[in-house]
Amino acid sequence: MSRLKIEDSWKEILLSELNSTYMQNLSKFLREQITLGKTIYPPGNQIFNAFNKTPFPKVKVVILGQDPYHGENQAHGLSFSVKESIKKPPSLQNIFKELQDDINIKIPSNGSLEKWANQGVLLLNSCLTVEKGKPGSHKNKGWEIFTDYILKQINSKKSNVVFILWGKYARDKKSFIDDSKHCIIESAHPSPYSAHNGFFGSKPFSKTNCYLIKKGLEPIFW
Secondary structure, eight states, X not given: OTTSOOOHHHHHHHHHHHTSHHHHHHHHHHHHHHHTTOOEESOGGGTTHHHXXXXXXXXXXXXXXXXXXXXXXXXXXXXXXXXXXXXXXXXXXXXXXXXXXXXXXXXXXXXXXXXXXXXXXXXXXSSOOEETTBTTTTTTSSXXXXXXXXXXXXXXXXXXXXXXXXXXXXXXXGGGOOTTTSEEEEEOOSSTTTGGGTTTTOOHHHHHHHHHHHTTOOOXXX
């Protein structure tokens, strides 16, 4: 796992984890799955895309997802995002609908959130890989230990970060976050199954920018 490309500031923070026994076991599991002919998303060179697009010193916002999209060509290492040429999945369509209603901007023409990542929005999934067509298939293989560690490092080493937690799974990570020095914005998940239970109308984008401006930080150009 340590052989995969990862941005230098993150490598410094994560090196001990990348070389840990549990990550070596996870790496072995992924190699075995590929040997068995399984298709794993995202491609290996995109697994750490969230870190490569958003260096640690730039992190101002964290949007936490669960695991990558499991459809063909969808996942590219950024939570909720798809490449420009790929149809927007339902959750992302709902995110853009709320974005439009919240800050009155036109719904983006494609589903890539790289623009957000480049401004300091860490688009982090709790699991960083998934088997094609099998959501949750890489759960409890070690990724959650790794990404929980990342949340704890952001919490302890930074201040005034906005954590956007959508759905029960993400909201359960609140215990890692000190809300006296960070901002937590939480609601229902943007999935079509739950968006009407509190995601729509939650205004996470304007709330994020209000907090950042109040702390003297540049707002996100959503």
